[in-house]
Amino acid sequence: MTTIKRIVLASRPTAEPSAENFRQEETDLRDAGAGDVTLRVLYLSLDPYMRGRMSDAKSYAAPVPVDGIMEGETICEVVKSRHNGFAPGEIVRGRTGWCTGAVINGDVLRKVDTHGAPITTAVGVLGMPGFTAWSGLKFIGQPKAGETVAVAAASGPVGSMVGQLARLAGARAVGIAGGPDKCAFVKNALGFDAVVDHRSKNFASDIDVACPQGIDVYFESVGGHVWDGVLPRLNQFARVPVCGLVAQYNGAGQTDADRLPTTMSVILRRSVLVRGFIQTEFAAEHFDTFLNEIGPRVAAGEIRYREDVVEGLANAPAAFVGMLKGASFGKVIVRVASGA
């Protein structure tokens, strides 16, 4: 295994990315030095933040350079190890990028421990998306029993956890999702109290019906017309953790209701808290607490999740482009090693 496949950023998209912005190529692995671990990639996680890395606009993280490998987190098997902490056959997660294999210093790897749940959960319900939900609720949303928690992209890896945690806190969980299949999943499989289809012509009034007491916590990851619908329904002292704005990543059109004075007026009039955050702010201090609290519940089936598995690295770009449009259903994972 000295030659691997990888996917690089061929060009920066100006609006919606397309498969042409990516290029697959073959390359040789570098020689492993002291402390290095040689990895076979089993699974690649696809996540909306990657759209930001494709752009060179100012952000909290540096962009992927053109012709550079696409960033991403993977679940890998250790093939060879020159690091004391890892042995061949162990399963680890690391930021190898979109590739089939890598040589990487072991210090930045983390052994996968999912408390008995499948290893793919380490990049989903028990990984970054799950922790985003957990920390955004714990430190910003802080739902109380009897309150209403609404969440965008409710069938996705963050949203599905948000609603389930809200219910564990005694709150009413209202999911927002696109289309009847996702809505049925949110209501029936995930057990949310109510669900609203944002593609409905009656989206605004449907929210009113689903949230008769208004919205106390809105967990935002979408923006655009979903935010327009939620904004006027926020209660006083509502809390709005913002972990993404996927509907706006591609510079999509804005409606009249998108205008700042409306937003700011509501924030003012209802003493609303809007707080952007990235889960890394909390991870160093709190990730282990999260894992110990949630891992056993996932392993026991008390907390449910859905994965959308794509076969083969070559299909990663199309899957990623589709995910940004809402075509995926659940946590998107690419099976890089056939038979993994």
Place this chain on the structure above:
Amino acid sequence: MTTIKRIVLASRPTAEPSAENFRQEETDLRDAGAGDVTLRVLYLSLDPYMRGRMSDAKSYAAPVPVDGIMEGETICEVVKSRHNGFAPGEIVRGRTGWCTGAVINGDVLRKVDTHGAPITTAVGVLGMPGFTAWSGLKFIGQPKAGETVAVAAASGPVGSMVGQLARLAGARAVGIAGGPDKCAFVKNALGFDAVVDHRSKNFASDIDVACPQGIDVYFESVGGHVWDGVLPRLNQFARVPVCGLVAQYNGAGQTDADRLPTTMSVILRRSVLVRGFIQTEFAAEHFDTFLNEIGPRVAAGEIRYREDVVEGLANAPAAFVGMLKGASFGKVIVRVASGA
């Protein structure tokens, strides 16, 4: 003193209010019952929130009805008392509205104690505006030593306190004000580290010069183009207490930069906290702490303030209209009792 003058809301403004939206009339005081206190109004406080009360748009407080007396806080002398807590000659503050005298139940009055500072400070630097500044910084802005605190309307009663408290916390205080006189006052009399004139053609680059390390806390009370200028200069983890949006109260025109996605994108990318609030949220628990901490400093001249005194109740409407346009300079107070 059975006949008083009062100012009522004659009609609701659709944009900028004008003197025609107000009407002065005479009326007889009602008879005082058990628990009532008969008051002679010495000073009326004019504050931007009153613009909200003139409108019947949904808000945190009920609107003033058409033909109803304009709401407002006053400094009064007790003329007669049928309440055990008050005696003739005492100075109190209460929400009598825009009038020269009132009969009111004593339970809703508060004796004025300004630690030796002039009694007008009870509606200014030691009253609602001062407490708005103090509580917004203490519970939301939380400036740390070495950080940069920018504040809109810096020569006004809230802004002037914000900057001085920021300096006491070891932060760099940058005021934003309109015109050379106010800017000079902010820099020289109040002792801010820097000041920016929002009427300058170079407003945006002037902020850059005044805030070479960006902005960690922005205390918002203006909105509009001032917010547009500040927004791109907010640092990661910036905190934005929002206590008003005076530039937008009249439905003024918006710029392209007012659009929501820009605001929300910055909130997200820089983990910004934006929090609307009304000082009443904190007052019951914390007002006494504020007064004991700040009162002696005001009385000793360590914390400075400026009052803009208008003579006579009949001039209150014009003064109020001017205040919303930025024509006032310092805390606006109407001297209702000549010679007070």
